[in-house]
Amino acid sequence: MAASVVSKAGVKSGGTVVKGKPPSRLAFERFMRNPLAVAGAIILLAIIFITVGAPLFTHYSPSVIDIMNTNAPPSAAHPLGTDPSGYDNLARLLYGGRVDLTVAFSAGVMTLVIGTIYGGISGYFGGWIDNLMMRFVDVMLNFPFVVFILFLEAVFNTSGELLLITVVVLTSWPASGRFMRGVFIQLRQQDFVIGATTIGAGAWRTIFRHMLPNTVGTLSVLVSFAVAGYVGLEAALTFIGLGLPLSVASWGGMLSEASNYTAMTTQPYLWLPPAIMIVLTILSVNFIGDGLRDAFDPQMRS
Amino acid sequence: MAEPLLKVRNLKTYFISKHSQVKAVDGVDFEVQPGKVLGIVGESGSGKSMTSLSLMRLVPGPQGRIVEGEVTFEGTDLLKLTERQMSDVRGNRMGMIFQEPMTALNPVLKVGEQIGEVLIRHRKLSKAEAKKQSIGLLRSVGFPRAEQIVDEYPHQLSGGMRQRAMIAMAMACQPKLLIADEPTTALDVTIQAQVLDLMKSLKNKNGTAIILITHDLGVIAEMADDVVVMYGGQVVESATADAVFDDPLHPYTKALMESIPVIDQDRDRLASIPGTVPSAANFPSGCRFAPRCTLAQESCHQKMPELRELKPGHYVRCDLV
Numbered sequence: 001m002a003a004s005v006v007s008k009a010g011v012k013s014g015g016t017v018v019k020g021k022p023p024s025r026l027a028f029e030r031f032m033r034n035p036l037a038v039a040g041a042i043i044l045l046a047i048i049f050i051t052v053g054a055p056l057f058t059h060y061s062p063s064v065i066d067i068m069n070t071n072a073p074p075s076a077a078h079p080l081g082t083d084p085s086g087y088d089n090l091a092r093l094l095y096g097g098r099v100d101l102t103v104a105f106s107a108g109v110m111t112l113v114i115g116t117i118y119g120g121i122s123g124y125f126g127g128w129i130d131n132l133m134m135r136f137v138d139v140m141l142n143f144p145f146v147v148f149i150l151f152l153e154a155v156f157n158t159s160g161e162l163l164l165i166t167v168v169v170l171t172s173w174p175a176s177g178r179f180m181r182g183v184f185i186q187l188r189q190q191d192f193v194i195g196a197t198t199i200g201a202g203a204w205r206t207i208f209r210h211m212l213p214n215t216v217g218t219l220s221v222l223v224s225f226a227v228a229g230y231v232g233l234e235a236a237l238t239f240i241g242l243g244l245p246l247s248v249a250s251w252g253g254m255l256s257e258a259s260n261y262t263a264m265t266t267q268p269y270l271w272l273p274p275a276i277m278i279v280l281t282i283l284s285v286n287f288i289g290d291g292l293r294d295a296f297d298p299q300m301r302s
Numbered sequence: 303m304a305e306p307l308l309k310v311r312n313l314k315t316y317f318i319s320k321h322s323q324v325k326a327v328d329g330v331d332f333e334v335q336p337g338k339v340l341g342i343v344g345e346s347g348s349g350k351s352m353t354s355l356s357l358m359r360l361v362p363g364p365q366g367r368i369v370e371g372e373v374t375f376e377g378t379d380l381l382k383l384t385e386r387q388m389s390d391v392r393g394n395r396m397g398m399i400f401q402e403p404m405t406a407l408n409p410v411l412k413v414g415e416q417i418g419e420v421l422i423r424h425r426k427l428s429k430a431e432a433k434k435q436s437i438g439l440l441r442s443v444g445f446p447r448a449e450q451i452v453d454e455y456p457h458q459l460s461g462g463m464r465q466r467a468m469i470a471m472a473m474a475c476q477p478k479l480l481i482a483d484e485p486t487t488a489l490d491v492t493i494q495a496q497v498l499d500l501m502k503s504l505k506n507k508n509g510t511a512i513i514l515i516t517h518d519l520g521v522i523a524e525m526a527d528d529v530v531v532m533y534g535g536q537v538v539e540s541a542t543a544d545a546v547f548d549d550p551l552h553p554y555t556k557a558l559m560e561s562i563p564v565i566d567q568d569r570d571r572l573a574s575i576p577g578t579v580p581s582a583a584n585f586p587s588g589c590r591f592a593p594r595c596t597l598a599q600e601s602c603h604q605k606m607p608e609l610r611e612l613k614p615g616h617y618v619r620c621d622l623v
Contacts (some may be wrong), residue, residue, distance in 0.1 A: 023410050024457060127364040187364075191406040198358060199393030199420045199471065202386075213410040 026276045027216075027295040040284035045282055051097030060088035062095035074269050079270045083257055087249070093273050096249035099161055100281070106165050107172040110222045114173035116219065119180025120207045124188060127183050134181065144188035149242055164243060168230055179281020183218050200218035217296030218243045224289020228282040232273035235278050251278050306333040307478055307511050308357070313354045313371035315349075324582045326352040326366070328535035330544040331609070334528075337509040341526030341543065342518065343558070348501035348513045349535035354481050357513070358398055359388050376478065380451040394409065397472030403464035407456035413440070414452025414468050436594060439470040443500055462493035466500060473504055480505075481513045498524060498605035521563055523547060531555050536578055536592035537609060545556040551618045554591045582605075589620070597622055 031037055050057060060078075065086040072082045072221065080089035122133040149167055158265055167300030184207075196210040231251075235241035239259065246253060251274040258264065258271035315592045329351045330525040334340045355361050356368050357379060370459065374378040375396065376498040380388065387589035394562065400406040408416060417439055418432030427435065428623075433452060440448035447606045456464055472480055482501065484507055498521065514525055522529060522543065529546040531539040539552040560573045577594040580586060586593055592602040599622070607621040 067617070074317060137507075191402055192408040193401045194360060195398075195400060195406050195468075195471075196408070197389075197392065198398040200389045200391075201393075201419070202389060210408050215410070224340050279344075 005108040021259075025295075029293050031295040032278035034291040034294060036287045037295075039136055040291065042289030043280055044288060047097060047277065047284070050100065051094055051101060054091070054098070058088065058091045059093040062087065063089045063247060075265075078117055078250075080273055083254070083270060084131060084263075085246075085257075087207075087272065089254070089269060092249040092254055093251070096251050096254060096274065097277060097281075099244065099248060100252070102161070102233055102276075103168055103234045104230045104281070104285075105228045107168045108227040110169050110172045111176040111226040112219060112223050115176030115180050116212065116215070118173065118177035120184050121183025122177070123181040123287040124203060124207050124211070126185070126188075134178065137174045137178050141172070141178070143171065145171055146242060147238075149237070149271065156204070160248060164234065164237070168233075170294070172226055174277065176226065179218070179222060180215065181213050184211060187214055203255065204302070217293045220292030220296065221289045223286045224292070226245065228285045228289075231278060231281050231285075235274075251275075307336040307376065307422055307491070308334040308513075309372070309374040310353075310357070310376070311372040312382045313353065314369045315352055315361055316367060316369050317365045318367060318369075319365050320555065322583050325585065326582050328585075329539055329583075330371075330532070330535070332530045332537060332540060334511050334513060336478070337511055339505065339512045339514055339525050339526040339530045341522040341525050342513060342515045342527060343517065343522055343531060344532035345517060345579050347549050347582070348532040349582070350532050351483055352535075353490070353532070354398070354483050354513065354515055357481060358392060358396065359383075359385075362536050365417060385559040388410070390424070393472075393477075394475045395422050395477050396479045396481070397475070398481045398483070399465070399472045399485050401487050403461050403488060405466055407464055412453055412455055417452075417467070417471045417474055421469055435474070436470075439474055440467065442504075443467070443470045443473075444496070461488055462496060463488060465493075465497050469497070469500060471503070473510070475509060476508050479511050479513065481515070483515045484517070485514070487516070487518070494521075502526070519604055520560065534585055534610055535582055535621065536590065537617070538591065538619045539617065540609075541613075543568065545613070545616050549623045551612060551616065552591075552620050553595045553622070557596075 032064065041062065066082060066088070069078070069082055069088050070086040071084050072078055074081045078088050078090065080093065082088055083092070118133065118137075122130045127237060145167075148171070149163070152167065153165055188211075193210055196206045234243055234250060235252035235255060239256045240252055241256065244250045244253055246257070254274040255271055255278075263270050310332050311328060313327055313330045314325070317326060318326040330342065330349070330353055342350045342353065351614070352361065352366075357373055357375075358367070361419055363366060367379060371381065373493050375391070380391065383391070407413070414433055414436045417436040418427075418429065419578075420425045421432040421435055422429065425432075436452050437448045440451050445451045445463070445466070451463075451467070453457070457469065471484075474611065480501075485501070489497060491623055492606050501512060501514075502525065504510060512525075514521070516522060526543045529539075529541060529543045529566075530545070533554050539550070539555045540548065546555060547559070550559050554575075556572075557575045561575060563572055575594055580590055580593070586603065588601075589607050590601040591596070591600070592598040595602065601621070606623075607619050609617050609619045612623065
């Protein structure tokens with residue numbers, strides 16, 4: 001008994017010895033051990049694949065109307081039926097994902113890039129620079145978002161993908177900028193950051209080489225929240241008629257189209273597929289973000 | 303005596319906010335001779351760590367500020383340099399090691415990359431050359447398998463190994479002065495001895511002067527040539543190590559010496575100094591040690607004593623001795 005315990009312990013400790021594995025590699029291995037995160041990654045990749053490769057799955061165009069065949073239930077020709085205008089639902093669903101994902105990922109990228117740089121500078125330098133930058137964030141955070149979209153639509157007399165992305169770009173970074181500032185302030189007190197200064201590293205080098213890699217865990221959560229949030233936001237805005245015009249296929253637009261009593265009660269093929277896609281996208285992105293955070297968490301490092 | 307390597311005159315580092323003024327370092331003077339070890343002793347909160355950060359100009363801002371003083375290092379006043387000039391001094395002519403080896407190395411960079419960075423920054427080496435030198439440095443601080451250690455991450459090393467890697471990093475450019483802020487406090491006793499031995503041998507080999515900050519008088523006795531005793535942000539006694547240990551003059555130093563446990567004395571209770579170090583936000587008027595001093599008289603509470611040279615090279619801030 002004792003001997004077997006000892007030999008097992010030997011095997012175990014021998015097996016878990018980590019030799020020369022970089023933290024990114026360890027993080028990847030931990031990520032792969034998290035079933036929810038892996039499932040999220042697979043689902044998200046599948047969604048990206050079917051939306052980007054939409055022509056492979058349907059020969060209909062999302063902007064061509066079959067006027068003789070409106071409100072058709074699912075059939076062999078139209079697997080998800082057609083909507084009241086005669087658009088093919090499957091084509092709308094697949095192509096519509098492109099818009100949603102573009103909006104969501106541009107929000108994610110802005111959160112990542114601008115949020116980090118802005119928060120990094122603010123948190124590292126502190127003092128009046130920090131004060132000034134954070135007051136600007138206050139202004140941006142309190143900016144009336146919906147009014148802003150209406151304003152832009154009125155000024156440029158257009159509504160569409162580009163406008164929505166512009167708004168997303170302008171409004172998605174402040175929250176993450178403020179959050180990253182907190183992370184950088186915390187890191188600033190760490191011995192290894194002070195240590196970087198004691199060996200003569202300048203401010204930029206300290207921020208980007210010594211501090212930034214230590215924020216990856218937090219960043220991944222921020223980005224996943226941003227992506228998930230903006231998928232939902234596109235749906236919500238289009239649903240209330242402030243997002244994309246009907247001619248542009250999007251998941252929110254499809255939901256908006258189906259928002260009447262008849263469609264809700266008798267035509268689930270109109271609204272169920274886009275609703276499922278939105279929920280799946282948001283959930284999978286959140287699971288990936290959680291998985292990444294756990295994988296990069298320094299507290300969990302062996 | 304030769305020209306000192308580092309001369310600190312009337313250094314004052316305050317933390318200033320709207321409502322308070324915390325005098326963390328309040329008029330400190332000392333000198334470090336080339337190739338010698340200066341020990342700075344004091345309790346927690348006596349201002350010794352802030353003194354060392356001030357020498358490197360690393361006082362945490364924006365509240366913390368060096369309000370007055372001179373820090374003359376190899377003939378130049380560091381406090382007058384621009385930030386850029388100062389960063390050429392850091393890591394190059396002046397190195398620093400920290401108390402907590404677990405947090406002092408960057409968890410996401412390889413040990414070799416962190417040591418190499420110093421060489422790339424100050425010696426303009428290429429990456430490959432820096433790595434080669436890092437291996438040599440790691441070997442000089444006692445790593446037998448230095449070729450492997452350069453490619454490992456801090457979390458793969460033990461506390462003592464990390465502290466030695468830190469020393470290799472601080473010594474990479476063979477600085478004239480090494481500031482060690484409680485370098486052994488977080489280590490096991492046996493590892494402590496190793497690290498101290500290592501610092502000693504590097505000092506002898508490269509002629510590096512060391513400022514050793516500690517509250518461990520045993521470490522001071524082992525290492526230091528000269529000693530500065532700090533209390534409440536001030537120097538209360540400064541002399542050679544022998545003089546301080548053989549003939550401590552300040553009541554605080556005496557009390558510190560008495561509080562060292564002695565193994566062959568059978569005492570029920572260890573001697574301790576009653577009370578705590580006064581907060582730097584509101585020091586008592588008069589002598590800062592007076593509230594805890596057994597010898598204190600009425601006059602001690604009124605007037606701040608001056609630092610006087612009682613014997614040649616032996617300075618004391620007490621009016622009663």
